[in-house]
Amino acid sequence: MRWTRWIGVSLICGLALACPAPRAEAQVIKAGPASCPAVALTYDLCPVRTASGFDRELVEFLIEHKVPATFFMSGRWMTKHEAEVKQLLAVPFFEIGTHGDVHAHLPMHDVEEQQQEIMAPVRFLKAKYGRPANLFRPPYGEYNDETVEAVKALGLRFILWNIESGDPDPTLSAEAILTRVQKRLKPGSVIVLHANGKGKHTREVTEALAGTLLADKGLTAMTVSDLLRCNQSTAPPKP
Ligand SMILES: [Zn+2]
Numbered sequence: 633m634r635w636t637r638w639i640g641v642s643l644i645c646g647l648a649l650a651c652p653a654p655r656a657e658a659q660v661i662k663a664g665p666a667s668c669p670a671v672a673l674t675y676d677l678c679p680v681r682t683a684s685g686f687d688r689e690l691v692e693f694l695i696e697h698k699v700p701a702t703f704f705m706s707g708r709w710m711t712k713h714e715a716e717v718k719q720l721l722a723v724p725f726f727e728i729g730t731h732g733d734v735h736a737h738l739p740m741h742d743v744e745e746q747q748q749e750i751m752a753p754v755r756f757l758k759a760k761y762g763r764p765a766n767l768f769r770p771p772y773g774e775y776n777d778e779t780v781e782a783v784k785a786l787g788l789r790f791i792l793w794n795i796e797s798g799d800p801d802p803t804l805s806a807e808a809i810l811t812r813v814q815k816r817l818k819p820g821s822v823i824v825l826h827a828n829g830k831g832k833h834t835r836e837v838t839e840a841l842a843g844t845l846l847a848d849k850g851l852t853a854m855t856v857s858d859l860l861r862c863n864q865s866t867a868p869p870k871p
Contacts, residue, residue: 659780662792664856665819677703677713687835702857710756735772739774773792794816797823800826810845825838
């Protein structure tokens with residue numbers, strides 16, 4: 633996801649010029665149940681041209697503190713980060729989803745091209761690593777009715793978010809990102825962040841959330857799939 637692009641799409645949708653129909657919208661998941669005292673920390677792995685493309689310190693923090701997290705990997709990122717893919721797949725409390733093959737603007741493509749963009753990394757994960765991945769997040773958060781229908785037909789779950797951290801925006805301080813997230817934080821929230829090194833403050837923000845901010849609101853972190861099947865009776869005890 634690229635923050636500035638998403639703003640543009642949101643504005644377009646806000647003006648009702650290019651919004652998916654309500655029927656399609658119903659299949660797009662933006663949050664878990666409000667009855668669940670947990671949130672999902674999600675990290676997109678969009679391709680990057682410069683830098684390492686991997687926030688190693690962030691991932692090490694999550695592993696060290698056993699923080700459940702969900703990563704949405706793009707195909708292009710995976711082909712350049714074999715060791716990192718293996719590292720993420722090996723962590724039992726991490727969940728893996730996909731994020732397009734070349735990080736295309738899906739609504740600019742026809743149905744067949746969209747299916748190819750969506751399925752290529754899913755097939756790659758299965759063929760190379762033997763891992764299924766049924767969560768899908770569209771690049772830039774962009775989609776149309778065809779995207780929603782394609783994701784459903786391919787047997788995947790369409791995962792967006794309801795809290796946009798804005799972490800790739802270089803003008804935002806860690807404090808500004810945390811203020812934005814805290815204001816929207818509630819049971820069932822899905823927070824979008826990035827693990828591809830684009831977020832200067834992503835680790836700091838994650839440390840603050842996992843440290844005390846979630847606990848202060850009676851919330852814990854869960855993977856997306858756990859959040860979606862969570863209710864009060866299955867949720868872990870409050871910290
Ligand atoms: Zn992305």
